[in-house]
Amino acid sequence: MKILVCIKQVPDAKDVRLDPKTNTMSREGVQSIMNPFDAHALEEAVQLKEKFGGSVTVISMGPPQAEETLLQAVACGADEAVLVSDRAFAGADTWATTYTLSMAIKTLGGFDLIICGKQAIDGDTAQVGPGLAQRLDIPYVTYVRKVNNVIDGKIIVERMMDDGYDEVEFQMPGLLTVVKEINEPRIASLKGKMKAKKMKATVLTASDIKADLKCLGLQGSTTQVVRVFSPEFKAERSMLTGTVDEQVGKLIEKLEGLL
Amino acid sequence: MIVDYFLSEEQQMIVEVARQITDEKIIPQRVELDEKEEFPSEILKAVAQADLFGLYIPEEYGGFGGGCFDMVIALEQFSRGCVGVATSFAASALGAYPILIAGSDELKEKYLPQIASGEKLAAFGLTEANAGSDASGIQTTAVLDGDEWVLNGTKQWITNGGEAGIYTVIAITDRSKGPRGASMFVIEATDPGFSYGAKEKKLGIRTSSTRELIFKDCRIPANRLVGRLGTGFFTVMKTLDLSRPGIASLGLGLGQAALDESVIYAKQRIQFGKPIISFQAVQHMLADMAIQLESSRALVYATARYIDSKPKDMSKVSSMCKVAATDMAMKVSIDAVQVLAGYGYMRDYPVEKMMRDAKILQIYEGTNQIQRNVIGQALNKEYSRS
Numbered sequence: 001m002k003i004l005v006c007i008k009q010v011p012d013a014k015d016v017r018l019d020p021k022t023n024t025m026s027r028e029g030v031q032s033i034m035n036p037f038d039a040h041a042l043e044e045a046v047q048l049k050e051k052f053g054g055s056v057t058v059i060s061m062g063p064p065q066a067e068e069t070l071l072q073a074v075a076c077g078a079d080e081a082v083l084v085s086d087r088a089f090a091g092a093d094t095w096a097t098t099y100t101l102s103m104a105i106k107t108l109g110g111f112d113l114i115i116c117g118k119q120a121i122d123g124d125t126a127q128v129g130p131g132l133a134q135r136l137d138i139p140y141v142t143y144v145r146k147v148n149n150v151i152d153g154k155i156i157v158e159r160m161m162d163d164g165y166d167e168v169e170f171q172m173p174g175l176l177t178v179v180k181e182i183n184e185p186r187i188a189s190l191k192g193k194m195k196a197k198k199m200k201a202t203v204l205t206a207s208d209i210k211a212d213l214k215c216l217g218l219q220g221s222t223t224q225v226v227r228v229f230s231p232e233f234k235a236e237r238s239m240l241t242g243t244v245d246e247q248v249g250k251l252i253e254k255l256e257g258l259l
Numbered sequence: 260m261i262v263d264y265f266l267s268e269e270q271q272m273i274v275e276v277a278r279q280i281t282d283e284k285i286i287p288q289r290v291e292l293d294e295k296e297e298f299p300s301e302i303l304k305a306v307a308q309a310d311l312f313g314l315y316i317p318e319e320y321g322g323f324g325g326g327c328f329d330m331v332i333a334l335e336q337f338s339r340g341c342v343g344v345a346t347s348f349a350a351s352a353l354g355a356y357p358i359l360i361a362g363s364d365e366l367k368e369k370y371l372p373q374i375a376s377g378e379k380l381a382a383f384g385l386t387e388a389n390a391g392s393d394a395s396g397i398q399t400t401a402v403l404d405g406d407e408w409v410l411n412g413t414k415q416w417i418t419n420g421g422e423a424g425i426y427t428v429i430a431i432t433d434r435s436k437g438p439r440g441a442s443m444f445v446i447e448a449t450d451p452g453f454s455y456g457a458k459e460k461k462l463g464i465r466t467s468s469t470r471e472l473i474f475k476d477c478r479i480p481a482n483r484l485v486g487r488l489g490t491g492f493f494t495v496m497k498t499l500d501l502s503r504p505g506i507a508s509l510g511l512g513l514g515q516a517a518l519d520e521s522v523i524y525a526k527q528r529i530q531f532g533k534p535i536i537s538f539q540a541v542q543h544m545l546a547d548m549a550i551q552l553e554s555s556r557a558l559v560y561a562t563a564r565y566i567d568s569k570p571k572d573m574s575k576v577s578s579m580c581k582v583a584a585t586d587m588a589m590k591v592s593i594d595a596v597q598v599l600a601g602y603g604y605m606r607d608y609p610v611e612k613m614m615r616d617a618k619i620l621q622i623y624e625g626t627n628q629i630q631r632n633v634i635g636q637a638l639n640k641e642y643s644r645s
Contacts, residue, residue: 187308187309190314
C-alpha cells in the first residue's frame with residue numbers, strides 16, 4: 001500500500017505572539033513544529049505500513065525551511081519526502097493550496113491512501129483534506145479515530161461523531177483526516193534520525209507540477225482577509241458571598257432579572 | 260551547564276532520543292509506576308521503537324553497533340527520569356553481554372537480534388541465596404544428560420525476572436574444578452522446568468521486576484552453553500567490567516535530577532524574606548552536590564571511552580567509576596531531600612524517590628565494598644610489577 005501523508009509546518013502554539021499593532025502573527029523567532037494533527041496522520045501511516053506493508057511518503061507545501069519538518073517525519077518512519085516549494089505558491093489560501101497539492105500528487109501518482117491531520121493549528125480551517133479529495137475526485141472520511149481494517153483494496157474506518165462513531169468503508173484510493181485520539185505519535189528512532197540526516201527532500205516547483213500560474217498563491221486564492229482583530233472580552237464577573245442559602249437566593253434573583 | 264564532552268553527531272542523537280523518551284514517557288509516569296510497583300512495559304516499548312535496545316549490539320545482529328560510552332549517555336538520560344526504568348533497560352544489556360562476549364555465532368544469531376529489536380528482554384542470573392558477593396557459593400548445577408543440559412537450583416533477586424524472554428545463567432558444571440567449574444547457559448522463558456518466585460518488595464526501583472529464577476530439572480539443548488565449558492566465571496567478570504560504567508551512569512542521571520530539583524526549589528522557596536538559595540548554608544550544599552556530580556561524570560565518561568578503546572584489563576577503572584558515581588548519587592540525593600526539607604520528605608516531590616532509588620546503586624552489580632576490593636587488589640598487582 002502506497003500511503004501519502006500531508007504535513008504542514010506551523011509555528012509552535014506554545015510560543016505564539018501577536019503583533020499588537022497589526023494583529024498578525026509575529027513569526028520572527030518563533031519555533032516551527034510539525035502540525036500536531038499531522039503527527040497523528042504520520043503515525044497512522046507508519047503503523048499501516050508496519051501492518052500491511054508498503055511505503056509512506058510525506059508531502060508539504062511550504063518555504064524551503066519546511067524541509068526540516070519533512071525530515072523529522074522521515075526520522076519518525078516515513079520513507080520519502082517531497083517539498084512542494086516555489087515563490088509562486090506564496091499567499092495561498094486553502095483553495096489554492098488544494099489545487100497546488102493536487103497537481104503535485106498527480107505528478108507523483110499512484111497513491112492508495114492519503115492521510116491528513118483533521119486541521120492545522122495555525123489556520124484551523126480543516127479544509128485542505130476534504131478540498132484535496134474533491135480535487136483528486138476520490139472518496140474521503142474526516143475525523144477518523146480508528147482504522148479497523150484494510151482488506152481487498154477496501155479500508156474500514158471509524159469516524160468520530162459527537163454522539164458516538166460511524167463505521168465507514170470505501171474502496172481505495174481515498175483520503176482520511178484523523179483526530180488525535182487515533183494513536184500516540186512515536187518518538188523519532190535513532191536509525192530514523194540517521195536516515196533523515198543523510199536525506200534530502202525532493203523539491204517540486206510550479207513548473208514541475210505543470211500548474212496553471214493563475215491558480216497559484218495569492219492570485220489563485222479566493223479568500224480575502226478584510227480585518228484581523230482580537231475579540232474583546234466583554235463578559236462581566238461577580239462573586240456571590242454569604243451562606244450557601246444566601247448565595248443561592250442571590251443567584252436566583254440574578255437569573256430572574258435576565259428573563 | 261555541564262562541561263562540553265564533545266559528543267559526536269551520532270552521540271548527540273542518542274542523547275536527544277533518550278532525553279525525549281525520558282521527558283515525555285518516563286517522568287510523567289514514574290510516580291504511578293513506583294506506587295503501583297508496575298513494570299514499565301509501555302515505556303520499554305517506546306525505547307524499542309526508538310532503536311535503543313540495540314545500542315550496544317553489533318550492526319550485523321540488528322543493532323546500532325555502539326559501545327560502552329553510547330550506553331552510558333543513554334542510561335544517564337533514562338535515570339534522570341527514573342532509576343527503576345533505567346535498571347530494567349540496563350538489565351537487558353547485562354543479560355545480553357555474556358552472549359556478546361562469549362557466545363557462539365549460533366547463539367548470537369539466534370538471540371541478539373531479538374534483544375536488539377526489543378522484542379525480548381534479557382536478564383542475568385548470577386546471585387543466589389548463599390552466593391552474593393562471594394560468587395563461589397553458587398549451588399545451581401547443570402548436568403549433561405545426552406544432548407541436553409539439566410539445570411537445578413534457584414537464582415535470587417534477578418532483575419527482569421518474569422519479564423525477560425532470554426536469561427543468561429551461571430551454574431556449576433564440575434564442582435571439583437573450583438572457579439573453572441562454572442559455566443554460563445542461555446535459558447528461554449518457555450523452557451520446561453523453569454519458573455519464577457514471587458515479585459520482591461523493595462525500598463526503591465519499585466517499577467523494576469526482581470524475582471527468583473527457579474530451575475527444577477530444567478532441560479535445555481546442549482548448544483545453549485555460552486563459551487567453553489568451565490569459563491562461566493570469566494564471562495561473568497568480563498560482563499561486569501563492561502556493565503559497571505552503566506550502573507555508574509545511573510548514578511549520574513540520578514545525581515543530575517537531584518541537583519536540578521534542589522536548585523529549582525532553592526530559588527523558589529522563601530524563608531526569612533529571601534529565597535533560600537541566597538543563604539550560604541544552602542549554597543554550599545548545592546555547590547558540593549554540583550562538584551561531586553561533575554567530577555563523577557568526568558570519571559565515568561573517561562572510563563567508558565577508555566573501555567571503548569578495548570584495553571586488556573579494565574576492572575580497576577570500571578570499579579572506580581561505579582563507586583565514585585553511585586556513592587555520589589547516594590550523597591547528593593540525601594542532600595536534595597535536606598534542601599527540600601519537609602517538602603522533600605513528602606512523596607509529592609520527586610527527591611524522596613531518588614533517595615530510595617539511589618541506595619541500590621551502591622549494592623547491585625557488586626557492592627561498593629567489593630568494588631574497593633577489586634581496586635585494591637589491582638593496585639597491589641600493579642605496584643608489584645615494577
